[in-house]
Amino acid sequence: MRIIFIALTISLSTLCFGQKFKVDTVYQSGPVESRINFVILPDGYTSQELGKFTEDVQKFITTFIATAPFKQYKHYFNFFAIEVPSEESGANHPGTATDVSEPAHPVLKTNNYFSSTFDYYQIHRLLLATDVAKVYQVSADNFPMYDHVIIIVNSEYYGGSGGDYSTASTHPYSSEVTLHELGHSFGRLADEYYAGDFYAQEKVNMTKETDPEKVKWKNWIGTDGVGVYQHCCGESSALWYRPHQNCKMRTLNAPFCPVCTQALVERIHTLAPTLESYTPKENTIEAGLDSLVFSVNNIPVEPNTISVAWEVNGTKVAFGQDTLVVFPDLFEIGTNKVVALVEDTTNMVRVDDHASLHLNKVEWIVQKSHIGKYDISSSAQRFSAKIYPNPAFDKLNILIESEGEKNISMIVSDASGQKVLRKAMKQEKAWTVDISSWAKGAYFVTFYSGNTALGVRKVVVE
Structure with missing residues (x-):
């Protein structure tokens, strides 16, 4: 049975006042600073029905972590449920739709x-x-470091939407609907059925290009059913093409196609870098040492696709292990260098130059003296930035995790490209921006190391 999905780009409304609610940690794989944090909100659950909300959340998470590529990257996510009671149960149904014979279900x-x-x-x-505004204000007030919002609506009838956040009912297909809507709101994917001219635009999985050698998913052509398929039917659908005939962005219970899977994995890589920590940071070791131990701690992927390559003084010495034991006779008197190169080699990604886009590198400098004393210093090539809350109202918090990148700065531009803020971050790791005077709308925060762009984040000011 094929069921068509509806996507909606959500626009923001007026500001509401903050209120504190109980926050439940439903699924936590690691620290909030290094994970992708999903907040799940209930709507149409009375205070007596919040136990049902907890059950509905668990049903969705069970489906989420069983669905590729989230199954493989489940350790990159945390889920938190905010218990927001409604005065009355259910979802409004005015019976005003024009695409069905109303009432399709009771008004x-x-x-x-x-x-x-x-x-x-x-x-x-x-x-x-x-x-x-309430959706974002409740999320920001109760869990400000959220990355994405999901809303579960206590209604047995089929429905949902995607946009800046994902919404679905408690219909038996609700978990599948929510995954599809996450494709829109989290993965920035287009529908692979034709939703209408209003929604048609160039996206990762939608294009007007017909040449298999030029299409944006050219690296996947001929693999697992990926091709260039014309959309159908009506309006300007004949001008647009999709990569697959059986994708979750088109039908229920289908897998995400390879092109959409790649986009989701790349989104995960952007929000949660693989390298989480490493040791040692700094150390001085006196003579008499048997060995030096270097290690990296990566967020795991199942099955493991994380590649770690080790070099000592430019020579590859080990591969595929998180720890390197170096014996003293491998080090020369003077300056020595130990390098760990961390890369996710998943076959779910065929992005050109992927290694340079998402490579994590740790470098240790080991100074060995004539008496066998070792001075160790370290640096890492990694960068991540969390911006919260998003949307923001009067203040915007920016949390930087960066090593190895120097002269970090950021430029904030509005949707027209006009620069509204330029800031040299220097040694700051956290910063709060007063945005009370900014106009409402979308802004883009671009981070730089010198003249090299490290990444862009979109933030909405309400």
Whole structure:
């Protein structure tokens, strides 16, 4: 059975005041600073029904960690549920949709917390939490380091939406719907059915290019059914092409196609760098040493696709292990260098020059004296930035984790490209920006090391 999904780009509304709610740690694989943090919100659950919300959350997480590529990268995610009770149960259904014979299910007016409703834009299955400001304010007030928001609406009827956050009902297909909507809101993917001219645009998995040698997914052509398939039907659909005939971005219970899987893995790599920590940082070891031990700690992938290559003074000495034991006679008197190169070699990614895009590198300098004393210093080539809350209202927090990158600066530009802020980060790791005077809208924060761009983050100011 094929069920069509609806995607929606959400626009922000007015600001609401903060309120504290109970936050449950539902699934935690590691520190919030180094993981992708999902917040799950309930709508249409009364205080007596929050136990059901917990069960519904667990059902989704069970599906999430069983679905590729999240299955392989489950250790990169944390999930937190915020218990927000509604005055009344369910989702609004005004019965005003024009794409079905209404009422498709019973008309209902209910007092739920985030104002979730069916029939948005007169599309029956378009279920949206319409009080967008409340969604983000509750998330920011109760778990400010969130990366993405999911809303579960307590309604047995089929519906959902994707945009800046993901929404789905508790229909039996809800977990599948939520995964599809995450493809939009987390993976920035297009539908692989034709949703209409309003939604048609160049994306990772949607294009007007027809040449297999030039199409953006050219590295996947001929693998697992990937090709260049014309969209159908109506409006300008004949101008647009998709990479696959059976993808989760098109139908329920299908896997993500290779092109969409790659995009999701790259999104994971961007938000949570593989290298988490390393030892030693600095050390001085006196004479009489039997060996020196160097190690890296990486966020695991299942099955393991993390490659660690070790070099000592430019010579490759080991591969595929997280720890290197070096005996003193390998070190020369004077300056020595130990290097660990960390890369995810997953076959789910065929991105040109992928190694340079997501390579993590640790370098130790070992000074060996004539009396056998060792002075060890270290540096790492890695960079990550968390910006929260997002959307932001009056203040924006920026948390930098960077080693090996010097002269870090950032430039904030609005949607027109006009620069609104330039900041040299110097030695700062955390910074709060007063944005109370900024106009509402989308902004882009670009981080630089010297003149080299390290990455771009989008933030919405409300």
